[in-house]
Amino acid sequence: MRVQSIAQAGKSEVPPQYIQPPSDRPNNDAGGKSGGGVDVPVIDLGEDSVREAVGRACRDWGAFQVTNHGVPIRLLDDMRKVGLSFFNECPMKDKLMYACSPDSAAAEGYGSKMLVDSDENHGVLDWRDYFDHHTLPLSRRNPSNWPHYPPNYREVVSQFSDEMNVLAQKLLGIISESLGLPSSSLKDAVGEFYQNITVSYYPPCPQPDLTLGLQSHSDFGALTLLIQDQVPGLEVLKDSHWYPVQPLPEAIVVLVSDQTEIITNGNYRSAVHRAVTNSTGARLSVATFHDPSKTRNISPAAEIVCQSSPARYREVNYGDYMSRWYTKGPEGKRNVDSLLIDP
Numbered sequence: 001m002r003v004q005s006i007a008q009a010g011k012s013e014v015p016p017q018y019i020q021p022p023s024d025r026p027n028n029d030a031g032g033k034s035g036g037g038v039d040v041p042v043i044d045l046g047e048d049s050v051r052e053a054v055g056r057a058c059r060d061w062g063a064f065q066v067t068n069h070g071v072p073i074r075l076l077d078d079m080r081k082v083g084l085s086f087f088n089e090c091p092m093k094d095k096l097m098y099a100c101s102p103d104s105a106a107a108e109g110y111g112s113k114m115l116v117d118s119d120e121n122h123g124v125l126d127w128r129d130y131f132d133h134h135t136l137p138l139s140r141r142n143p144s145n146w147p148h149y150p151p152n153y154r155e156v157v158s159q160f161s162d163e164m165n166v167l168a169q170k171l172l173g174i175i176s177e178s179l180g181l182p183s184s185s186l187k188d189a190v191g192e193f194y195q196n197i198t199v200s201y202y203p204p205c206p207q208p209d210l211t212l213g214l215q216s217h218s219d220f221g222a223l224t225l226l227i228q229d230q231v232p233g234l235e236v237l238k239d240s241h242w243y244p245v246q247p248l249p250e251a252i253v254v255l256v257s258d259q260t261e262i263i264t265n266g267n268y269r270s271a272v273h274r275a276v277t278n279s280t281g282a283r284l285s286v287a288t289f290h291d292p293s294k295t296r297n298i299s300p301a302a303e304i305v306c307q308s309s310p311a312r313y314r315e316v317n318y319g320d321y322m323s324r325w326y327t328k329g330p331e332g333k334r335n336v337d338s339l340l341i342d343p
């Protein structure tokens, strides 16, 4: 069952599978709603002090927004527009032609979280539908698997993929330099990018206090770039408070992900984040994940480990890391903690 169909039925209560346990509900912030005055940093990539600002944001938040990023704003708008058109204007029976196979992990296509048998204890569902695209390397990109509607959908996603790739490389360079490393360090450790783009659609929800659009997690790859529409919903955890990421139409959200935490030996931590729902309007986001190949082994960078401290994380094969994540599910924990040598 698609969340959009449930929402459109117009009931005043959500089905029980969507109700979060009290500890995970949006208002159950460990220390009350976000601590006053501070906000996820917004960094102008054109500024001279960009390395210091990025370094500080990675250390303190694992998340920041960037402006002056070089990606045409029109492309960000087009990406949001085609994503929204698919969800809003395609009849459900057309959307279902793209339904992704529920039993293969990270399959391309239209989906929603489903309950699997082993899930009794963690079987709460997200109030979200999505469309996942395999975009890079080019050998994985097959636009004929993507929506035919609107007519420019595939062209926009292809262009968006290429622009996000360029920006992700640039950011890994800045992040490397912010640690005093050569700009190619992180990129060399990650290797060729495996890029996926997920368009998430969060329908209005009659009980936003009981549900989550997307449960708390950290992303398992190297770097996630995310754009959202004008509807708030994304939140980042810092010092046991949840902070909303303000929608800024020209900005791109950067989330440090698990492999970057490993490579930087924990100097930079992956951002724990989630999406909350609201009762008034649908929300759209587009997340672009940049991951290593499944055959890649990831470990703390030699330069960092020698310079200062011993390795804090075990080496891991990225394919193994990913399959562990998919079979267990995030369960609100940081998967990367399982690699800590001395937890």
Ligand code: OGA
Pocket (backbone or CB within 6 Å): 198, 200, 214, 219, 228, 233, 234, 273, 274, 275, 285, 286, 287
């Ligand atoms: C994700 C994610 C947040 C959002 O897709 O991994 O965290 O705001 N999305 O949609």
Ligand code: NI
Pocket (backbone or CB within 6 Å): 217, 218, 219, 273
């Ligand atoms: Ni995420």
